[in-house]
Amino acid sequence: MMTPDTAAPDDVIRRAARLRETLSTGFRDEAVRSLYSEASRIANRATVRDGARPDFDQRIDRLVTSPIFGLPIMALVLALIFWLTVAGANVPSAMLADALFWVEGHGVRLFETLGVPWWITGFLWNGVYRGLAWVLSVMLPPMAIFFPMFTILEDLGYLPRVAFNLDFLFRSAGAHGKQALSMAMGFGCNAAGIIATRVIDSPRERLVAILTNNFVPCNGRFPTLIMLATIFVGAAFPPAFASIAAAGAVMGVVVIGVGVTLAVSWALSRTILKGEASAFTLELPPYRRPGILRIIYTSLIDRTLFVLWRAMLTAAPAGAVIWILANIQAGDASLAQHTSDFLGPLGRAVGLDGAVLLAYIIAIPANEIVVPTLMMIYMRTGMMTDVTSFDDLRRVLVEENGWTMLTAVNLMLFSLLHNPCATTILTIYRETLSARWAAVGALMPLGLAFLVTFLVATIWRLIA
């Protein structure tokens, strides 16, 4: 027999294999079984149940996860949240914009009185400050309403029910049922959603979940969608129905997003990531009364301020870049004008315009600032210098820049489908440790965004 002090790893493994043969078959199953029966014995001895109390949770679950009512209830809850957000955010957004632009006006005048050179005034107030002001007024109110409600749902224990309801859809798409969970996280933040895919065991299904997470709009993109829905879709209806119509539009975009997630998962599972869906168990946790303080903390500090801070960090330089592009003249027009003219044909082919594409390029670090960026480009390249209310905004977009319902719809679609933000792309790289998958995760959605908006624009123009 070999002496222990000379044992090499291979010897140990060989010995283990030999010993395994001497053991009666299924010895480990036996051990696992005895573990389970021991757990059961100890638990039974330690727990006393006083009678069979009717289980309230189970009765609720029977309703919210029922095959008939499950999905409609889910859609209703989501639509209600969107409606409350749209209806509630409108007035504070407008007030905030008024206040912030009032400050800009006075700031500019103050600088002029002090004799500060025009380009410093312009750069700081009309560039950097305006970028921040737009981000604050467009994003803060919807977030301050949407996030607490989303957090309540999370705390209540509703998210696993969502996963349960969607499980059969994901399985028939060849994806893992838990992808519904990482998708739900994606509504908060796509980077977080991608990290959440670690709960999926199979590498194939995990990749599917990672690559498709971007198709649900994140916290950053919701304000864009909500704003577009409010000033275009909502405004096309009588005031009484405006917010319902706007909420319906946001809801529609989310449904399209989930649909695209399923369709792309299906396509991936049949092409480059072939395979079957694996089974899993999903625990439905008990419903818990949400802790109010924690909800306020999580939704306002972790989510609202986190997203806002990130947006402001990127909006300030973006505002500066736009101001510079708009104020450096090359020939007869500014650099911003030239770039936006250059991108024009491509933009119009997909139902948008050159300025939108330019805004997307500038906003790549954090695409939630796309709309504020866009506003700044329009104001710099067009004749309008001051927009101080959402009505003005709509007027500028429609009258000065030729926006139509198609532009709004396609911008919503583009915002839903296009490439993820820089943080998310980096997260894909970190999770897959592959530049190739990170590239796929960035380019595949971008291609899809162009394809879908192009098709919509073409069909729209044929019909209209």
Add this chain to the structure above:
Amino acid sequence: MSAHNCDTCAVHAELERMGVSTDRFDRVVALAGNPNTGKSTIFNALTGLKQHTGNWPGKTVSRAEGGFEFNKVRYKLVDLPGTYSLLSASHDEQVARDFLLFGRPDVTIVVTDATALERNLNLVLQVLEITDRVVVAVNLMDEARRKGIDVDLRSLARDLGVPAVGIVARTGDGIHALLGQVDAVASGVVTTSPLRVTGTGEFQRAVAELLPMIEAAAPGVPNARWIAIRLLDGDAEVEAALTSGRLAQLAVEQQQAAPAFSRKIALDGAQ
């Protein structure tokens, strides 16, 4: 972060929350347990950090680290992903298992759900196979009471051979008693005699035969017994780790804190 802003809570008498500052610590405590049993809530209560908590399983996917001081002893607390077992190959279970095996926590708190004790005990028994310095925290005692379930903690502690403490993590009830037991187990005031579900005699003999060989092949590896069981089971991953020398490397890796990473996870929640 000062803890003296809430003098009415008994917990704060000897508890000092230290947030992410874990560079100097005397003891390492791991938080293990099934998903959605309140590990992150306990983590936040003890460290004063705001690791994202939410009512759904699988929310913590990496380990988060924080610090606290109790009875003048500094602890590093490691919040592990929730797992149902330690046997599967998924990323989150591996993170938890690697840390329990190679991170050598001084004490492991296994957080269990009082309303589903039987399922939770499966994991407790598996953790007891790896380490004997365990304190079982029976969380959600309030929810269990509402459902008409009463947990006899003394019977549980007697059967498992390790301390069992009932807590309500969300209100902080019982946290103080829990820390007292952690302290007692870590300092050796309380000696545990964990229940080991041992299997048949021939199995025991096979494990005993492998033990010295493993210790020779991978010196300094803790939990040779667990590795022996996995090898007998034909766990390809453990075999590969042994051959490549990764076992030894894992032991080193798990000792190192990952401050930047855990700070990010702990503070951003959503990263």
